[in-house]
Amino acid sequence: MNILVGLKRVPDTAEAAVIPDSTGKDIIKDRLTFSLNEADNYALEEALLLKEKYGGTVTLLSFGPKAFEEVLRMGMAKGADTAIRLWDEKFTNADYFTVGKVLATACQTLPYDLILTGCMATDDGYAAVGLTMAAILGLPHATYVSKIEIQNSKAKIRRELEGGLLEVKEINLPAVLAVQTGINTPRYSSILGIKRAAAKPITVLDCAGLNLADPDFLAKTILEKLYIPIVESKAEFLEGAPDEVSTQLAKIFKEKGVL
Amino acid sequence: MSCIMVLAESRQGNLRDITFEMLAKANELANQMNLKVNVLCLGKNNESMAKNLSAYAYEVFSIDDELLANFNSEIYRKTISKVAQEHKPSLFFIGHTAFGIDLAPSLAHELNLPLITDCIEIIREDSKIVATRQMYSGKLNARVLFKEQSGMMTIRSGTFKPAELKLSGNIVTKPIPEEFKTGHASNFLGYEEVPTTGIDITKADIIVAIGRGIKEQKNMPAVEDFAKTIGGELACTRPVIDAGWMPKDRQVGSSGKTVKPKLYIALGISGAFQHISGMKSAQTIVAVNKDQNAPIFSVAHYGIVGDLLKIVPMLKDKIKEMKAGA
Ligand SMILES: Cc1cc2nc3c(=O)[nH]c(=O)nc-3n(C[C@H](O)[C@H](O)[C@H](O)COP(=O)(O)OP(=O)(O)OC[C@H]3O[C@@H](n4cnc5c(N)ncnc54)[C@H](O)[C@@H]3O)c2cc1C
Ligand SMILES: Nc1ncnc2c1ncn2[C@@H]1O[C@H](COP(=O)(O)O)[C@@H](O)[C@H]1O
Numbered sequence: 321m322n323i324l325v326g327l328k329r330v331p332d333t334a335e336a337a338v339i340p341d342s343t344g345k346d347i348i349k350d351r352l353t354f355s356l357n358e359a360d361n362y363a364l365e366e367a368l369l370l371k372e373k374y375g376g377t378v379t380l381l382s383f384g385p386k387a388f389e390e391v392l393r394m395g396m397a398k399g400a401d402t403a404i405r406l407w408d409e410k411f412t413n414a415d416y417f418t419v420g421k422v423l424a425t426a427c428q429t430l431p432y433d434l435i436l437t438g439c440m441a442t443d444d445g446y447a448a449v450g451l452t453m454a455a456i457l458g459l460p461h462a463t464y465v466s467k468i469e470i471q472n473s474k475a476k477i478r479r480e481l482e483g484g485l486l487e488v489k490e491i492n493l494p495a496v497l498a499v500q501t502g503i504n505t506p507r508y509s510s511i512l513g514i515k516r517a518a519a520k521p522i523t524v525l526d527c528a529g530l531n532l533a534d535p536d537f538l539a540k541t542i543l544e545k546l547y548i549p550i551v552e553s554k555a556e557f558l559e560g561a562p563d564e565v566s567t568q569l570a571k572i573f574k575e576k577g578v579l
Numbered sequence: 580m581s582c583i584m585v586l587a588e589s590r591q592g593n594l595r596d597i598t599f600e601m602l603a604k605a606n607e608l609a610n611q612m613n614l615k616v617n618v619l620c621l622g623k624n625n626e627s628m629a630k631n632l633s634a635y636a637y638e639v640f641s642i643d644d645e646l647l648a649n650f651n652s653e654i655y656r657k658t659i660s661k662v663a664q665e666h667k668p669s670l671f672f673i674g675h676t677a678f679g680i681d682l683a684p685s686l687a688h689e690l691n692l693p694l695i696t697d698c699i700e701i702i703r704e705d706s707k708i709v710a711t712r713q714m715y716s717g718k719l720n721a722r723v724l725f726k727e728q729s730g731m732m733t734i735r736s737g738t739f740k741p742a743e744l745k746l747s748g749n750i751v752t753k754p755i756p757e758e759f760k761t762g763h764a765s766n767f768l769g770y771e772e773v774p775t776t777g778i779d780i781t782k783a784d785i786i787v788a789i790g791r792g793i794k795e796q797k798n799m800p801a802v803e804d805f806a807k808t809i810g811g812e813l814a815c816t817r818p819v820i821d822a823g824w825m826p827k828d829r830q831v832g833s834s835g836k837t838v839k840p841k842l843y844i845a846l847g848i849s850g851a852f853q854h855i856s857g858m859k860s861a862q863t864i865v866a867v868n869k870d871q872n873a874p875i876f877s878v879a880h881y882g883i884v885g886d887l888l889k890i891v892p893m894l895k896d897k898i899k900e901m902k903a904g905a
Pocket of ligand 1: 335464716792793815816817830832833834835836846847850852857886887
């Protein structure tokens with residue numbers, strides 16, 4: 321079973337201040353740390369588990385500048401066979417479609433039975449790149465996938481709907497499955513794996529290498545401006561040392577009769 | 580003639596709230612743009628749904644077939660794209676839901692429409708349509724435009740207020756074209772429920788909810804202790820479930836449970852919309868987070884900027900004292 325996996329490198333922003341840069345189209349990144357997108361870590365693990373079960377190869381694909389090789393090396397350290405980075409200076413103002421198109425074009429040159437992506441990137445939150453690849457490749461697909469079982473040339477999958485309901489489906493392979501977090505328990509990479517991966521080559525393809533003419537990667541949408549939302553915070557902030565705020569809060573609970 | 584097309588979303592024969600939220604926004608924009616709103620209703624035994632929808636649209640296209648009883652992105656895509664090609668919508672609204680987002684990218688591609696996902700505001704500005712969507716888990720907003728005149732948008736649930744309308748739209752019933760009825764690459768097999776472990780958090784008066792800010796499993800007992808003292812049930816965000824630290828039926832949010840307790844104490848929770856949608860109606864919300872810009876503070880009534888690991892044991896003692904004194 322040959323599996324392709326899309327991996328994205330994203331800034332860790334849960335605990336950091338996120339500030340637009342002077343262009344207003346990107347954020348100030350110099351104080352941020354980066355890692356593999358959360359859902360992609362699960363997609364990678366799922367690919368490795370399937371490879372362990374059925375044999376075959378795992379090929380990693382990432383659309384991004386040189387720094388993105390960090391997540392590709394991490395994936396190879398965990399057991400992926402090869403990695404391809406797709407980038408060209410011409411890819412400015414990329415949107416979901418640019419990324420989907422470039423990734424799909426790279427997929428067309430590779431043998432595959434299954435393509436896995438994460439269901440959503442934590443930075444842009446499009447939740448659209450994986451299924452856009454499917455659309456371009458003309459493949460069946462599913463997102464928010466929380467279980468994958470291979471049955472001959474089909475995948476029996478479970479995907480999450482709202483309110484704790486799950487949908488069970490059967491999908492012909494090859495297909496694109498966009499994986500939800502929690503589908504498995506991602507492994508850590510071993511020291512040996514990291515050493516081995518450091519020496520592995522990463523293929524880099526640009527527009528010419530992908531045979532992409534300019535109009536092909538024109539984005540379909542324009543990100544005009546990023547800004548910090550004005551939060552209509554109705555919260556009353558309690559201030560002071562932990563001891564003081566705890567006393568205040570306990571008092572509020574009592575006054576409100578919630579306890 | 581061009582229109583704003585809305586895809587009604589239903590599950591097991593019932594229209595979902597997102598449908599009416601989208602229809603309210605679509606009608607508001609349609610009035611400004613001098614367009615008509617058309618709604619697509621796919622399902623089985625659509626009659627009452629179509630009738631209901633006719634109050635909100637100029638035309639209701641009802642496609643009624645056994646094959647549409649359950650959502651299937653493939654059959655839905657083919658069927659919808661046929662109708663859409665006849666009517667060439669300027670704007671096409673689909674819910675940013677598990678159904679909608681499984682369909683929108685491939686439908687947009689087939690219709691050659693640009694797509695803006697997870698919109699929280701849509702306005703008309705100098706004859707252009709401008710969408711607002713969030714990035715970086717709600718820490719930034721983005722103004723996004725289509726490069727072309729028309730496009731598709733997926734709309735976040737709970738962002739637009741449904742409006743009472745009294746149009747009397749025409750109901751047009753259409754069949755599924757024969758050629759779409761066979762040869763599917765994907766098939767619906769059934770629904771499953773998340774298994775329950777006994778405790779129903781939706782019934783709790785007090786909920787102590789933990790997020791990734793708890794950092795390590797070894798910090799759990801302190802919060803469990805606190806919950807016991809205050810007489811509340813423990814709940815959590817999705818990453819805590821993913822880590823395997825709590826059973827799935829304790830998850831609050833769009834892919835978990837919706838709760839409305841008297842008191843919701845959010846500890847180390849950033850406030851992603853998928854979480855907020857499941858707890859924003861709680862009577863009193865207290866949030867403890869070390870990041871003063873965490874979006875959770877936009878729904879909290881009381882906020883504490885600080886380390887939950889320091890505050891939780893302290894608060895437990897204060898409540899114990901108070902209870903002993905009372
Ligand atoms: C389709 C889909 C469905 C989803 N459904 C759900 C759902 O139902 N429920 C849900 O919760 N999520 C859901 N999510 C995930 C959601 O997008 C967020 O990733 C998640 O809610 C974040 O959880 P968190 O706040 O615990 O973690 P984070 O976003 O990582 O936030 C951790 C917070 O803890 C704070 N913190 C860290 N250390 C401390 C400390 N010592 N003291 C105080 N504060 C601290 C940080 O400042 C930060 O704000 C869904 C996602 C998708 C794509
Ligand atoms: N630049 C990228 N390189 C590789 N894969 C990507 C990239 N951007 C998005 N993806 C994949 O598409 C998924 C959905 O991303 P998004 O549509 O941006 O929310 C991610 O989880 C990745 O698996």
